[in-house]
Amino acid sequence: MTILDDLRPYVPGLALLGGGALFATLLGGAVSGLQPLVVAVAAGVVAANTVGTPAAAEPGVALHKLALETGIVLLGAAIAIEELAAAGPTVLGLVVVAVAGGLLLSEAVARGLFRIGGTTPSLLAAGASVCGVSAVVAVGRVLEARGAALTFAAATVLLFDAVTLVAFPLAGEWLGLTARQFGVWAGVSMFSTGPVAAAGFAHSTEAGQWATVTKLARNSLLGGVAVAYSVAYAARSATDPEARELWAEFPKFLLGFLLVAAIANGGLLSSAAIDSITAVSDGLFLVAFVGLGLSIRVRELRSVGLAPVGVVLVHLLVVSALALVAVRTLL
Template sequence: MGVLARGVTALVPLGSELIVAVVLGMVVGNTVGVPSWAAPGVETNTRWLEAGIVLMGASVAVDQVIAAGPTVVVLIVAAVTTTVLTVELVARVFVRIPEKVGSLLAAGSGICGVSAVAAVAAGIRPTDQQVAYAAATILLFDAVTLLVYPAVGAALGLSDVVFGVWAGTTMFSTGPVTAAGFAYSGAAGQWAVLVKLARNALIGVVAVGYALFYSRRESGDTATLPDGVTAQSLRFFWSNFPTFVVGFVVVTALSSAGAFSAAQLAALDDASNWLFLFAFVGLGLTVELAELRETGFRPVLVVLLGLLTVSSVMLAVLSVVF
């Protein structure tokens, strides 16, 4: 289907081949279905995405990243903090859903989608149903924002940098951020991925913070985390850290040092594009529309209000900063 997506977009101007790949996967997955023998392969789509991001490091414009570095770091921290607090506020005060569901939604919205939901769930011990509701809600917004963000960016005439940083700071999961960024432009895609990777690195901090908060609430013990994991445990941080980021940094450093020839850079860029294409076919195949329809209205309202608030504020700030 990845080859088909590239062929279709070469013949018919349907927009980004990555979005076409996701849509093809969704159509096939929700009509024909995924055969049992193919399911293990489809589930590796996140690995293909991570490998594509690692290779993408060879084409990153390091000088631009360094120049904007401090500003982007401040924006990332501000976006994560604002998102988590906004979703928690809406969930606890206005919509009033169970507090652990609100916390899972806040982590998923603020850091890295379903991965953050799973990481935080390990420390706060919600019910399986609460995890399922939170994950389904995040997946719903992943699908919607993947299509809406590029359309909004084009309608507003956003620059590549503004769009990339906006998507990287306010969209949820790495896959949709990458697809939306590259659907807008190559430069926007690179900025979106760079910002998203930096944001993902905060997952350990958020997971530990939530575990400490609920541990104190439920047991009065502020010194330890569930299962005996101490707040100072590097292993806990590392277990939740997106380790492929290390590969991305290494490849970027090698490229900046001139380790690759022009032909090798072109080959790495082409390989990265193909890996993204296959990853997004797999992403589409894993989206189950029936499950999304079963998501309760209240969690959706919480995330919608949080996303509209934070994305609007961040877009206004970015338009001034850049």
């Protein structure tokens, strides 16, 4: 079997993603003020919920996650570490407070106000506080959560990913936030990496970079949060062999992002090389956001129960409001 034979199943999906990215680029360039990345997500959502994704294209479309992670890794070349270092302690402090406070808030609201039992409150708290569905899966594994709990928690997070993807860029314009303020606000408040990056870049390139970096800081806390939950539930220990599964869910592209950022800021790349890498990163984001849109199914989101939605809504409103005050005051 040749390499071409291995790649053939992915060609239809990659062609679909590439076509969507090209359409987004052309339309975004033709309409003043319209961000191609926003068009990419919207085109994917419309296609997925009207004609659907052809079965032959599904293997290739699934690669949009790889495109997103690779784009984030290459984004490291455009990050000025000196600029991040200046605001680093402040942003890092906001991330830690938001994650810790969000976990406690969601647990209290789910168990006290909505009377949800079992592992579902913890899955909702992790998904909303750390990194979306990835956190739901990671914490679900260490807690041996049932399939139904995982499904409802993941669906709830996806529902809010879709809502915040539209709401945050609009709110950012209305509130008059600077690029850095909006990027950090989105990175602290929203749930999954893809929508955070999309919302950030919908505002501006600088906001997209800040949103992504802030979100990666949250993502890096996943392992610690999962271990803390395993200890709290007395179901696992940090030295249990099952802890290896945490590494499987840990966002390893974070390490690649840091490596590329270190290389670029170490003077090992020319300005032309950095510009080329950034252009490739932008192209991968376009492809990834088309796939992100294709993954949003309105019909599936309708099946989410009201109690999980209520928990995550309270979390989002409280955390985003407090984060907004913080970024306006500190940044």
